[in-house]
Amino acid sequence: MFPFDNTYARLPDRFYARVLPGKVREPRIIKVNRPLAALLGADADAVDSPDGAQVLSGNVVLDGADPIALAYAGHQFGGFVPQLGDGRAVLLGEVIGQDGVRRDIQLKGSGRTPFSRRGDGRAALGPVLREYVVSEAMAALGIPTTRALAAVTTGEVVARERLMPGAVFTRVAASHIRIGTFQYFAAREDREGLETLAAYALARHYPEAKGSGNDALALLEKVIEAQAKLVALWLGVGFVHGVMNTDNTSISGETIDYGPCAFLDEYNPNKKFSSIDEGGRYAFANQPRIAHWNLTRLAEALLSLFAEAEEEAAALATARLDRFPAIFDAAHTRVLRAKLGLSREEEGDGALATDLLERMADSDVDYTILFRRLCASATDVSADAEVAALFANAGAFHDWAEAWRQRTAREDRTPDSRAASMRRVNPAFIPRNHRVEEIIQAAIVDADFAPFERLLGVVTRPYEDQPEHAHFADPPSPEERVVATFCGT
DSSP states (O other): OOOBOOSGGGSOGGGEEEOOOOOOSOOEEEEEOHHHHHHTTOOHHHHSSHHHHHHHHTSSOOTTOOOEEEOOOEEETTEEESOOOOSSEEEEEEEEOTTSOEEEEEEESBOOOTTOTTOOOBEEHHHHHHHHHHHHHHHHHTOOBOEEEEEEEEEEEEESSSEEEEEEEEEEESOOOBHHHHHHHHHTTOHHHHHHHHHHHHHHHOGGGTTSSOHHHHHHHHHHHHHHHHHHHHHHHTEEOSOOOGGGOBTTSOBOOOSSOEEOSBOOTTOOOBTTOTTOTTOGGGHHHHHHHHHHHHHHHHHHHHOSSHHHHHHHHHHHHTTHHHHHHHHHHHHHHHHTTOOSOOTTHHHHHHHHHHHHHHHTOBHHHHHHHHHHHTTOGGGHHHHHTTSSSHHHHHHHHHHHHHHHTTSOOOHHHHHHHHHTTSOSOOOOHHHHHHHHHHHHHHOOOHHHHHHHHHHTSTTSOOGGGGGGGSOOOTTTOOOOBOOOO
16 A cells, blocks of 8 residues: 655664554544645555555554654653653655655554553544644645545543544654654763664755765754744744654754644733643743753763864854854745735845734734735725724724735736735635634544535635635634643653
């Protein structure tokens, strides 16, 4: 079914634990991502079949697969845990897709592993549906992300705050190497393991950076750049990861682990959703700072590989880490410039965007709706009225719009061209939190997956107007508002 070509499983045994997925009673397919299956070199019909359900649930292990649970450590809300690992996930193996790209195929919720601690190793249906919808929406939005290959029900229940239907999620990723993977070996003072992992990660994800003579330092530089650009893209669509622990920070620069994630409705830089983030550590505007903090932990883990002398190693690491704010600021300004329809750089562009965001925060303006409506204002001044109506005081927008038009007038670009480019980066549709909760409740309470299919179809075409689905762009009513999201463990 999948043409496996496994490399991580050939690393030393201490990198993982060999484990078979647990069997389930009655697996049934909810959804198979048929285009992704084909990209991975599989027969989509075979994957999307009763026999495929046996594979996707873990009941059947295919020839060529080499199931392992990866070892890693991590800082969780700032506290270091020296051993975490895949407690409810099994990496089946790797495939080289039709595009020549190597990817992992992992079952999430497939049973206990040696890293499960007190957990049952299973996944509830709700978090599986959330991850499927949000990860595929992020892919459609153009943001680096792990992908959803499939979701299946198990015919069993799992105990969380109450009994819930069980499910297994099949995740596809560039790899599952995390900052916490490096921390695992550093905590054990395993220099050989660190060297092996750094060389492997660089060759797999950033082969163009090989040959510098210092693989570990080259890797740090690449991961800093990838994470800075990734978080800038998150802010561009109002995404709040919710649990940016170092074990949830991918070396590849992909978004990974959609636990208590959410999207902004009204713009509030201090907004947080995660029920376990009591202090707002991972609030929306804190995400760049936390990414920098996480990268510092990566540098600490790799420190012994940068240079023999600790002082020299620290200086090399600090020089790279000090570049993060500038890399992030440049990436974020590029994102905001594109959202405003600006095609060339001017010094005041960041201030112009910040001024708008501050005015939005003062009036609790919906983030996604504001920027989508602004696309129309790029071609027609009369459209300003609909944008201004989002503010408590219409003058707050009109004053800003005057400065925006003075700025756009300095570019040799037609209004239609500007509006078209803005519509390509300002989505009409995101997986709004209340809509995600609706599909979860329909599936859990009524075993009705039609709402899931409808929402998935809408959010995987985020930049199209889709007038027949216009209500999916509406913000929540007060009683629909989601104030907290929950991790699936």
